Amino acid sequence: MSEPxxxxxxxxxxxxxxxxxxxxxxxxxxARSVSTDPAYAEGMAAARxxxxxxxxxxxxxxxxxxxxxxxxxxxxxxxxxxxxPTMLVYGHYDVQPxxxxxxxxxxxxxxxxxxxxxxxRGASDDKGPSSIAIxxxxxxxxxxxxxxxxxxxxxxxxxxxxxxxLGAILDGNxxxxxxxxxxxxxxxxxxxxxPSIAVGSRGIAALEFTVxxxxxxxxxxxxxxxxxxxxxxxxxxLASLHDADGTPAVExxxxxxxxxxxxxxxxxxxxxxxxxxxxxxLGTAPxxxxxxxTLERLWxxxxxxxxxxxGGYTGAGGKTxxxxxxxxxxxxxxxxxxxxxxxxxAVVRHLERHCPPGAKLSVRTxxxxxxxxxxxxxxxxxxxxxxxxxxxxREPLRVRNGATLPLSDIVHGRLGIDTVMFSFSTADxxxxxxxxxxxxxxxxxxxxxxxxxxxxxxxxxAEAWRR
Amino acid sequence: MSEPxxxxxxxxxxxxxxxxxxxxxxxxxxARSVSTDPAYAEGMAAARxxxxxxxxxxxxxxxxxxxxxxxxxxxxxxxxxxxxPTMLVYGHYDVQPxxxxxxxxxxxxxxxxxxxxxxxRGASDDKGPSSIAIxxxxxxxxxxxxxxxxxxxxxxxxxxxxxxxLGAILDGNxxxxxxxxxxxxxxxxxxxxxPSIAVGSRGIAALEFTVxxxxxxxxxxxxxxxxxxxxxxxxxxLASLHDADGTPAVExxxxxxxxxxxxxxxxxxxxxxxxxxxxxxLGTAPxxxxxxxTLERLWxxxxxxxxxxxGGYTGAGGKTxxxxxxxxxxxxxxxxxxxxxxxxxAVVRHLERHCPPGAKLSVRTxxxxxxxxxxxxxxxxxxxxxxxxxxxxREPLRVRNGATLPLSDIVHGRLGIDTVMFSFSTADxxxxxxxxxxxxxxxxxxxxxxxxxxxxxxxxxAEAWRR
Numbered sequence: 021m022s023e024p025x026x027x028x029x030x031x032x033x034x035x036x037x038x039x040x041x042x043x044x045x046x047x048x049x050x051a052r053s054v055s056t057d058p059a060y061a062e063g064m065a066a067a068r069x070x071x072x073x074x075x076x077x078x079x080x081x082x083x084x085x086x087x088x089x090x091x092x093x094x095x096x097x098x099x100x101x102x103x104x105p106t107m108l109v110y111g112h113y114d115v116q117p118x119x120x121x122x123x124x125x126x127x128x129x130x131x132x133x134x135x136x137x138x139x140x141r142g143a144s145d146d147k148g149p150s151s152i153a154i155x156x157x158x159x160x161x162x163x164x165x166x167x168x169x170x171x172x173x174x175x176x177x178x179x180x181x182x183x184x185x186l187g188a189i190l191d192g193n194x195x196x197x198x199x200x201x202x203x204x205x206x207x208x209x210x211x212x213x214x215p216s217i218a219v220g221s222r223g224i225a226a227l228e229f230t231v232x233x234x235x236x237x238x239x240x241x242x243x244x245x246x247x248x249x250x251x252x253x254x255x256x257x258l259a260s261l262h263d264a265d266g267t268p269a270v271e272x273x274x275x276x277x278x279x280x281x282x283x284x285x286x287x288x289x290x291x292x293x294x295x296x297x298x299x300x301x302l303g304t305a306p307x308x309x310x311x312x313x314t315l316e317r318l319w320x321x322x323x324x325x326x327x328x329x330x331g332g333y334t335g336a337g338g339k340t341x342x343x344x345x346x347x348x349x350x351x352x353x354x355x356x357x358x359x360x361x362x363x364x365x366a367v368v369r370h371l372e373r374h375c376p377p378g379a380k381l382s383v384r385t386x387x388x389x390x391x392x393x394x395x396x397x398x399x400x401x402x403x404x405x406x407x408x409x410x411x412x413x414r415e416p417l418r419v420r421n422g423a424t425l426p427l428s429d430i431v432h433g434r435l436g437i438d439t440v441m442f443s444f445s446t447a448d449x450x451x452x453x454x455x456x457x458x459x460x461x462x463x464x465x466x467x468x469x470x471x472x473x474x475x476x477x478x479x480x481x482a483e484a485w486r487r
Numbered sequence: 488m489s490e491p492x493x494x495x496x497x498x499x500x501x502x503x504x505x506x507x508x509x510x511x512x513x514x515x516x517x518a519r520s521v522s523t524d525p526a527y528a529e530g531m532a533a534a535r536x537x538x539x540x541x542x543x544x545x546x547x548x549x550x551x552x553x554x555x556x557x558x559x560x561x562x563x564x565x566x567x568x569x570x571x572p573t574m575l576v577y578g579h580y581d582v583q584p585x586x587x588x589x590x591x592x593x594x595x596x597x598x599x600x601x602x603x604x605x606x607x608r609g610a611s612d613d614k615g616p617s618s619i620a621i622x623x624x625x626x627x628x629x630x631x632x633x634x635x636x637x638x639x640x641x642x643x644x645x646x647x648x649x650x651x652x653l654g655a656i657l658d659g660n661x662x663x664x665x666x667x668x669x670x671x672x673x674x675x676x677x678x679x680x681x682p683s684i685a686v687g688s689r690g691i692a693a694l695e696f697t698v699x700x701x702x703x704x705x706x707x708x709x710x711x712x713x714x715x716x717x718x719x720x721x722x723x724x725l726a727s728l729h730d731a732d733g734t735p736a737v738e739x740x741x742x743x744x745x746x747x748x749x750x751x752x753x754x755x756x757x758x759x760x761x762x763x764x765x766x767x768x769l770g771t772a773p774x775x776x777x778x779x780x781t782l783e784r785l786w787x788x789x790x791x792x793x794x795x796x797x798g799g800y801t802g803a804g805g806k807t808x809x810x811x812x813x814x815x816x817x818x819x820x821x822x823x824x825x826x827x828x829x830x831x832x833a834v835v836r837h838l839e840r841h842c843p844p845g846a847k848l849s850v851r852t853x854x855x856x857x858x859x860x861x862x863x864x865x866x867x868x869x870x871x872x873x874x875x876x877x878x879x880x881r882e883p884l885r886v887r888n889g890a891t892l893p894l895s896d897i898v899h900g901r902l903g904i905d906t907v908m909f910s911f912s913t914a915d916x917x918x919x920x921x922x923x924x925x926x927x928x929x930x931x932x933x934x935x936x937x938x939x940x941x942x943x944x945x946x947x948x949a950e951a952w953r954r
Contacts, residue, residue, distance in 0.1 A: 241890025
């Protein structure tokens with residue numbers, strides 16, 4: 021159904037308007053929309069205002085905010101294709117904090133072009149990929165006055181904080197958000213040089229714990245050797261989470277986790293992957309659970325990682341104190357078969373059991389999200405693979421994503437529909453780290469693939485979706 | 488030789504001038520003289536200016552700063568007692584940082600009276616005790632026009648940072664600082680309710696280490712399970728420093744450390760000490776090296792304590808990152824027989840050996856100081872005990888100090904003289920912690936004891952000091 025790529029009028033318009041696309045993205049990137057920290061409320065509001073304006077200008081109807089007590093989501097719809105399926109197009113406008121700010125080579129909220137890359141917090145996760153989706157839809161409406169399928173667009177503001185109120189937003193807007201599938205502009209490409217679709221993502225559970233060992237900080241000379249040190253207790257607790265060889269040591273943590281099947285192992289082995297180059301680029305050596313290859317550990321095995329650890333004196337010089345409190349933030353990446361609540365409970369139980377006399381433990385848990393797998397014969401998955409096949413001339417790989425898209429799990433549980441991730445960010449683009457960037461080539465790849473996919477979906481008719 | 492306490496004119500003047508004493512101390516406490524952080528340079532200068540002015544006004548001669556490239560020491564002398572011994576009276580004007588500032592009930596640099604205590608950073612360590620010495624000497628000069636002995640007063644500005652340039656200051660001023668003994672206003676009382684003299688103090692060695700596991704922070708989903716996490720590496724390194732039961736696990740750490748003798752153990756056992764009450768007051772349980780009592784661990788055993796530990800995201804909310812760097816500050820308290828340089832080298836070697844593949848370790852070491860013991864028959868020690876016996880009516884205990892007075896070690900090595908600690912701060916006064924305070928009763932106890940001691944020393948004549 022689709023025209024040859026080179027002559028597609030929608031794609032041509034996207035190419036002609038490249039400068040406009042990047043300028044609108046730069047404006048969105050300048051909005052400091054960090055969802056985890058209330059200090060950034062103004063940036064969150066600015067990002068929403070820009071998106072509301074853009075969707076309305078592009079021709080979406082019913083453009084509005086959807087609220088459920090947290091950061092609102094931005095919504096818009098175009099429903100002018102009766103008899104065609106309805107896609108819930110997903111993206112998110114919130115970003116991770118810019119810390120550590122001093123390691124950025126250019127200001128995190130100032131889009132900066134260097135060597136074929138666009139640097140800014142959120143460039144790759146997820147304002148850039150969301151923009152690819154929005155701009156493609158806008159170009160269809162501008163050039164053809166219509167979209168090949170019905171589209172409801174939902175741009176979340178809480179992806180980076182575990183989609184805290186997304187479930188409530190869905191619950192409160194079931195009719196409004198009813199669709200045949202979720203087409204996600206978040207989720208990321210595995211690599212830039214090999215076409216692939218991530219058919220699954222790991223889940224996440226998180227907690228923060230505090231260890232208190234005395235009523236106050238104590239002088240390390242006057243009390244050294246007789247009282248517990250909260251930093252040593254926290255260090256032992258962290259160290260106790262894994263055996264010396266990297267195997268998770270938390271009782272019950274691996275309950276329900278299946279070993280990769282022989283077929284899965286064979287498929288993994290067939291994926292071209294340069295183990296040595298991978299670790300060399302990261303400046304590190306392999307680590308993690310023994311007995312599994314890199315991609316197995318990344319896609320099929322759960323993890324426990326400390327994301328932050330702090331206590332005592334951290335300023336310049338020394339301070340001879342025995343700190344009475346230590347804090348740690350932990351997150352667990354989950355795989356299919358693991359129950360997020362049970363995993364969280366197992367880790368909390370482990371910490372409680374390992375907390376020594378004289379120390380008190382307090383734990384605060386976050387909003388967990390289960391792992392997700394899209395059915396292998398899902399029509400949106402098949403269409404996405406066809407679009408990639410057509411625009412790249414290569415057979416796309418089915419891969420998984422070590423990261424989490426809470427949306428898939430939440431939407432599946434609430435609206436009963438599946439999610440296909442069709443993002444054009446790439447795994448190495450320093451999400452959540454200093455100097456986050458997106459390749460400018462992602463806009464070429466992404467526009468071509470999104471245009472082809474939308475045309476394919478429109479050509480299928482809604483009957484392909486009656487499952 | 489001394490007059491009865493009740494009628495001593497010098498002591499009477501100190502009592503009459505109580506308000507003036509506390510006001511001058513409050514002004515000194517308001518000077519933010521934190522030596523470890525260059526941001527406090529102005530407060531350091533302010534404290535020095537106040538002390539220079541006070542010594543000159545009191546009648547000291549040759550009042551000046553002594554410099555050797557670090558924070559200068561304040562010096563003054565009164566040498567009008569020929570035939571009498573010369574005391575090098577020591578104190579320090581620098582203080583620990585006020586962090587964590589939010590835990591202070593009143594501003595750390597604003598002297599605040601509550602329930603018989605004076606609260607401020609430095610109240611107890613060591614501006615309060617130093618003031619007791621200075622005010623006593625000033626009162627002698629004001630009332631009697633002379634001191635019972637010759638006095639050189641030295642107020643250091645680097646005690647809280649390991650007396651970095653004190654050795655160089657002594658080296659550069661050997662003649663100026665020549666004395667028969669050091670009478671220290673630092674060092675602290677063991678308890679407020681039992682007269683005691685600390686005849687020894689532990690030494691200290693410190694280091695800061697950084698663990699780096701990758702070229703950058705990595706997304707905990709996209710890389711979780713395949714790369715090392717700097718926080719886990721640092722936690723394992725910290726945990727490796729002790730066995731599970733609290734025994735130091737660093738090879739060579741205990742080299743040269745003698746077990747307490749039977750006599751020492753008997754003396755320790757005779758000291759009234761409420762173990763249960765001690766730990767209950769601190770809100771904790773006993774910890775440390777097994778096989779030793781609380782006072783043995785505190786006075787006869789060395790320690791390794793983390794004073795600070797940090798890495799990753801420590802702000803509000805979560806950030807799903809695998810941190811590529813973690814930092815820790817360690818300090819070791821040393822006992823007689825341990826060589827500070829050898830202990831430092833042993834800990835560094837241990838860290839290097841335990842650092843796993845994929846992680847890089849860098850270590851920065853500080854200025855160490857050996858443990859110190861004053862000879863049991865030293866004339867200044869005997870005079871100090873006699874002064875306490877007279878002013879309290881009780882036999883003073885000989886105790887040790889778990890903390891470090893780098894001065895004793897440095898002075899003994901350079902000037903060949905011993906140090907007796909005669910401070911009236913008390914071990915429970917939250918040195919180095921929020922809400923540091925000094926008991927107002929310390930001024931009563933301290934003035935009486937300092938007046939008595941100076942009179943006793945004057946009565947001995949210099950011949951008692953020919954050893």
